[in-house]
Amino acid sequence: MEAKIQKWGNSLGIRIPMNIIRDLALENGSTVDIEEIEDRIIIKPKKNLEDLLNCITADNLHHEINFGMSEGNESW
Numbered sequence: 001m002e003a004k005i006q007k008w009g010n011s012l013g014i015r016i017p018m019n020i021i022r023d024l025a026l027e028n029g030s031t032v033d034i035e036e037i038e039d040r041i042i043i044k045p046k047k048n049l050e051d052l053l054n055c056i057t058a059d060n061l062h063h064e065i066n067f068g069m070s071e072g073n074e075s076w
Contacts, residue, residue, distance in 0.1 A: 001020075005012050016026065024045050026032075031046040 001017060003014050003017070005014050007013075020026075026045060031048070033042075033044045033046050035042040035044075
């Protein structure tokens, strides 16, 4: 998909097409990570804690893990 880079204040910006916005559940104010890898610009949605917690279901929730008796000054 082709997009055009345009001046936005003192920076440059790119518009994200609506189909990508819908597919990635982006909205105004969403945070993204931007990386430069070799000759590419990688833009990835950044998940916040609330988004990650909303992904927990009864099927993927693990049980408590027993690490054995405490050693040192841990309090249980």
